[in-house]
Amino acid sequence: MDHLSNNTTPWPLIGSALQGDLSGEEDVELQQWLAADVQNRELFRQLQNAWNNDLEELQAYLQADESVAWNALRTKMEERATRENDGHERGIAGAGKSRARLIRLVAIAALFVLITGIVIWKMSIDSSSNYSTGSAEQQSVALADGTRINLFPASQLEVPEGYNKKLRKVVLKSGEAFFDVRHKQIPFIVDLGVASVKDIGTSFRIRKAKDSIRVAVVSGIVELRNKTNNEVHLLKAGMQVTLLPGTGNSSPLIVIDSIDTAGDNPLRFINTPLPEVIKRFETVYNRKIVIADPSIMQKRFTGNFDGLSFEGAMEVLCQSLNITFMREKDAYYLKKE
């Protein structure tokens, strides 16, 4: 164990040697170190052995997830219990047993369904976090890894248990959200049912409606995977994709074009400079707004104020950009928080 605190142990050189990747000069250096001490040779031999023989299953270990496996086991257990229960009921009907016994078994079945329901409900509470917004509400969700999600009105998002451990996956069930993803080695994935979106360090926004999915990339690159045929599209900043799921056996229709920054909704913003946001606020809400602090002029906003009151929209805007507003007479003044 002396080697662990010994600063002269040439670890990177040993690393290259274990890979069989030493230059002539490095090889000489390693041989000198090996020749210097029997303990050096013993350490190298042990490491070589561990490197070659003990790491075979490491990838499998890192890939496996006990929570995912447990959920699979629970599903299996419940299926078996349900099948067993069905079998009992059929047996009784066939045999024409007494009414009292039937009632008893139905009561047991009902109790089973109730307990299963409670277990499933409890599991869903324990195992994942669900977020949903009302028709005039927005929510900002901060995830453990620093990723930020703005959930727009009438939207539902699930963050499954184990997020940021082996996997960084969230499920956008419906509605619209803006994702500002903290880049890490583990890719960030948004599951959309028929498709999935994987980031490569970026911010993007997704709207999932019943009949279409739209992904707009604000910065970086995202990868859209069409699950029906595993087709992959890489989208760069400023691009958007609209996916219309096919019916029956037909493939989904995928349209890629550049982002229409506002579209026909004046209160929808994608990476829009604050002065531009304010200008549109003034027009739509008919209020006077002044940027009182020049240092916030450069801030940009992405979000949708559709359906929000003026006060609600101002609150969302200020929270998102870490700024504040105060009212004096008929004007609103914006400044740093």
Added chain:
Amino acid sequence: MNATDDIVWQQIRQRNMPAFESYYKEHFKKYLLVAYKFVRSVPVAQEIVNDVFLKIWEDAEKIMIESSLKAYIYKAVVNRSINALNKQQKEQQHQRALSLLPEAFYEEKQLETNELKLQLYKAIDNLPDQCKRVFQLSRFEGLKQQEIADKLGISIKTVKNHITLALKTLARHADRSLLLFLIIKSFL
């Protein structure tokens, strides 16, 4: 059976689901590695471990455990894994398992080796994310240190620091493995 195993086993027999879940989650990866050694597929190995646990839960009242719960599950996982292989693979595995040591002794040592490996993997999993990634790229993708630096956009010095940290973790494990090897050797 040791005291903790015994308590858990009694809880499982009493249909104590939280106890069952906690035991499963604590030991899942250990048994997964056992099955994976045979079938070389994580989903298949998971399926095998789950089948064993399902059977234990359903038949707890009928099962008689002679040695330990751990050894019982280990043996069940090995048997199911061998069943999942084809005939030729089965024969090879059988010969390999019996070639050196008496069956019970072999199982015991395999379990200990497996525990040590598990500790090593946990230690690697607990390394900082970037260090873990550097180590994986070096060991499994065979990238040279400069190539790793280029791929991850970090300096070669940082790569060397990560390699040092990862190899120290491996060295700690190698020390313990050597001890186990010497113990096994002394029995032969």
